Amino acid sequence: MRPARYLVLLALGLPVLTACAPIEPWVKPYEREKLADPIMAFERNPVSGSYLDHVFESREGARGASGSAGGGCGCN
Amino acid sequence: MARPMARQFANNALLIAVSLATASAAFAGVLPEDRADALYHRYEGGGITISGPSVLVRKKIGEQFSVSANYYVDMVSSASIDVMSTASPYSERRTQYSLGVDYLRGKTTWSTGYINSTESDYKAKTVYLGVSQDMFGDLTTVSFGFRRGKNDVLRNIKTAQGAINDPAFAREADTRAFSVGVTQVLTRRLLGSLNYELITDEGFLNSPYRSSRFADPTAPTGFRYEPEVYPATHTSHAVAARLKYSVPWWRASLDGQYRFFTDSWDIKSHTVQLGYTHPLGRSWTLDGSARYYKQDQASFYSDLFPRANAQNFRSRDKELATYDALTLGVGVAWEFRIQRAPWLDRGTLNLRVDHMMINYDNFRDVTKGPRAGQEPLYKLNSNIIEFYVSAWY
Numbered sequence: 001m002r003p004a005r006y007l008v009l010l011a012l013g014l015p016v017l018t019a020c021a022p023i024e025p026w027v028k029p030y031e032r033e034k035l036a037d038p039i040m041a042f043e044r045n046p047v048s049g050s051y052l053d054h055v056f057e058s059r060e061g062a063r064g065a066s067g068s069a070g071g072g073c074g075c076n
Numbered sequence: 077m078a079r080p081m082a083r084q085f086a087n088n089a090l091l092i093a094v095s096l097a098t099a100s101a102a103f104a105g106v107l108p109e110d111r112a113d114a115l116y117h118r119y120e121g122g123g124i125t126i127s128g129p130s131v132l133v134r135k136k137i138g139e140q141f142s143v144s145a146n147y148y149v150d151m152v153s154s155a156s157i158d159v160m161s162t163a164s165p166y167s168e169r170r171t172q173y174s175l176g177v178d179y180l181r182g183k184t185t186w187s188t189g190y191i192n193s194t195e196s197d198y199k200a201k202t203v204y205l206g207v208s209q210d211m212f213g214d215l216t217t218v219s220f221g222f223r224r225g226k227n228d229v230l231r232n233i234k235t236a237q238g239a240i241n242d243p244a245f246a247r248e249a250d251t252r253a254f255s256v257g258v259t260q261v262l263t264r265r266l267l268g269s270l271n272y273e274l275i276t277d278e279g280f281l282n283s284p285y286r287s288s289r290f291a292d293p294t295a296p297t298g299f300r301y302e303p304e305v306y307p308a309t310h311t312s313h314a315v316a317a318r319l320k321y322s323v324p325w326w327r328a329s330l331d332g333q334y335r336f337f338t339d340s341w342d343i344k345s346h347t348v349q350l351g352y353t354h355p356l357g358r359s360w361t362l363d364g365s366a367r368y369y370k371q372d373q374a375s376f377y378s379d380l381f382p383r384a385n386a387q388n389f390r391s392r393d394k395e396l397a398t399y400d401a402l403t404l405g406v407g408v409a410w411e412f413r414i415q416r417a418p419w420l421d422r423g424t425l426n427l428r429v430d431h432m433m434i435n436y437d438n439f440r441d442v443t444k445g446p447r448a449g450q451e452p453l454y455k456l457n458s459n460i461i462e463f464y465v466s467a468w469y
Contacts, residue, residue, distance in 0.1 A: 027264055032264070034264060035261060037322065039327070039355060039361065040322055042259075042320060045464075045466065047113040047115045047130055047146075047464060048115065052405075052462075056403075058395075059395060059401070059458075060395060061345060061396055062335070062343070062371060063275060063312060064253065064255070064274075064312060064313075065257075065316040
């Protein structure tokens with residue numbers, strides 16, 4: 001078998017093997033200080049952000065996907 | 077009585093209310109903070125003024141539940157270009173209540189709620205359900221959402237006793253929306269999110285008041301008006317990507333967003349937004365943002381149709397035209413604590429001002445025209461002011 005084929009098999013096989021292993025967080029909880037800062041929140045002021053979205057949607061044809069769908073930095 | 081501008085302001089209100097109710101649930105594995113906000117908002121531009129309060133209160137119940145309630149009012153006073161073209165100025169009030177519950181179990185947060193919006197000629201009821209899940213060492217949060225809305229569309233007519241609902245007009249419109257999103261910790265300083273939302277409407281989707289216009293050489297102005305006609309269905313897709321970065325040189329954050337939108341009416345749009353947040357000392361926080369929006373017109377939009385009944389579907393709604401818009405905003409927040417109120421963790425006083433400039437490529441100002449189709453293109457400049465108090469407890 002040519003080396004190139006080994007490489008292809010390796011490339012295809014590695015994701016399958018690693019899928020069985022737990023994923024190690026590459027940013028540890030103690031490394032998330034900056035992300036936990038309130039100024040890093042996607043919606044720091046929900047009542048204001050929602051009002052502005054309301055104004056834009058009222059003036060524009062586009063709609064949807066305007067807010068963060070939840071999720072965050074896992075800082076807890 | 078004609079009031080298409082108010083329709084524009086009210087139609088998307090419930091959609092935004094859902095994002096308001098769920099936006100605070102930023103982390104799937106932790107309930108939102110206990111917090112209350114009281115906001116006064118004012119929009120002024122293009123002959124229309126819309127102002128009113130918005131009050132949002134959120135409180136945890138035990139370790140697993142958080143409830144939120146919102147009261148929101150739009151007081152509309154309109155002498156917009158649409159109104160001045162075909163009708164007389166009017167005033168209107170829209171009131172919205174919402175109630176939401178979040179339930180935390182492990183790393184999963186379930187959210188549900190109900191929203192009710194009422195104005196004299198538009199009633200809307202919406203329920204929503206959402207779930208978000210932290211995974212991969214809390215680096216990733218995946219969210220799903222569903223929303224269902226039922227709307228009653230009425231039409232006001234003038235009588236000697238004042239404006240009443242036209243007994244000969246009552247229509248319905250239903251909305252369903254599905255969303256999926258993922259938020260990802262990318263590095264120690266960088267967060268990213270990707271969201272998709274599908275929204276589909278069915279029923280009476282245009283304004284019962286607004287008219288389209290067509291060329292008529294026999295008319296003194298060179299044109300006449302006819303009722304607009306929309307398709308009975310509308311399906312849209314929106315994909316938004318967002319990055320938030322903690323700058324390394326001093327305490328501040330940068331925010332970048334992009335959204336692509338397309339729909340079954342052939343509208344395509346791009347939205348780009350950049351923001352910067354900079355705390356000053358212990359008490360002050362400054363915000364600045366720039367937002368650019370560009371869209372192509374709906375397939376059935378025309379500023380001036382060539383003749384009456386020129387096509388099955390017709391609209392002269394400028395929100396369906398081709399245009400671009402730039403919005404610049406600044407905000408300032410001052411944080412305070414009150415020693416006599418130990419139950420209050422902290423509070424903020426906030427002021428934000430945005431200026432929106434819209435340039436329409438194919439919507440003309442009929443109030444300034446010498447000849448039909450030769451009028452100057454319309455421009456809309458608006459000021460948006462928010463003043464609000466926030467309290468964490």
